[in-house]
Amino acid sequence: MSFRLTREAKIFKTGEYANIFKEGKIVRGKYWQVIAKPLKTSTPRLGLAISKKVYRLAVDRNRFKRIAREVFRLHKQHLDVWGFVVMARKSKPVTNLVLSAELLDLFKKVSEK
């Protein structure tokens, strides 16, 4: 069992993003918003779309990206094979633990929907 986050597990192509945005299911939380769609690949895949409009500072955006990657990496064994695009939502600052807990919850919710 590997916790590695390889290139196959990331979304790179513009077309793939557009496809998920167009046809995916949306789940909103307090701090996150996840858009997801089933895939035919062997593993689930992660894409990040943290807007400059939501968090102006690069430091804040990096923090959200890292948390999203970390949560995905540690739990992708238990996730369904979907493409997940993660977006941040504007909120008051909270601890990393709260953020990770909510994101994991959203990952599970979106595939049950």
Place this chain on the structure above:
RNA sequence: GAAGUUAGUCGAAUGGUCGCUGGGAUUUUUCUCAGAGGAAAGUCUGGACUCCAUAGAGCAAAGUGCUAGGUAACUCCUAGGUAUGGUGACAUAACGGAAAGUGCCACAGAAAAUAAACUACCCUAUAAUAGGGCAAAGGUGAAAAGGUGUGGUAAGAGCGCACCGCACGGAAGGCAACAACCGUGGCAAGGCAAACCCCACUUGGAGCAAGCUCAAAUAGGUUACCUAUGGUGUGACUCGCACAAGGUAGCGGGUAGAGUGCUAAAGCGUUUUGGCGACAAUGCGCGUAGAUGAAUGACCAUUAACAACAGAAUCCAGCUUAUAGACUAACUUCCCGU
């Protein structure tokens, strides 16, 4: 000891587990090395680099504006001058020109400028006013044609004189800006040039998504050959001439995409020498992120503290702004003790 001024340093550390990006080794999954900042920020200057343009000169536009130096270069830095602020260490400065011209100067005030005369003061005539003299006193304002004293006068006034200030001329000294000092002048019609403007000097444009290389699919261009003793047009017909369609192969342009530019650099540390200094020369050592839907992280433990501002995107030099806390050196003022 307290309060400050200036210059500078650090910006949590160590260990463990799970990861990320790049290089190297091994050759197929392991090992090993490296991996954000003092501002990486704002994109405000100046360069390197790339492409385009370019005979030369000027206009326009923009910028700069005390002096000398430093630098690849600058609107930067250093040293000095002057002015202003501070008891002081020090700090600050768009610091050329207002007798080239234009414009503006709110309110208040008699008057905001070719000066003028409201309340006053003085003289003459007459009564309540007129004519003349004057700018000392009052009041307004950010600003009203030097200040104090003394002589002088009808009252006054640089009208005369002394000191201070100012302007002009000379001038020790200084590379220079400037200026010790000496003399002359009774002394000037304000301010604003980060208002237009004048003077002097500087500047070609665009930027790494610059640019260079490779290069699918589709469409289109072009060349050759084939279908072909074919088709269409011209024509009564034949020859001839012109044109089109399909296929195959080649050529060049070029989109997606990929590579390159891409990190060794006006580099960092240090020795000696020159210089007040910015800095320069010299020897020795080091070899230091390079992503591209974008790495440098998460969790746990210990350290008295769980920490600010904040995340590289072609690279340098600077400027500006943000910054919890900790520390160093020199200097200043005040207080206490010897």
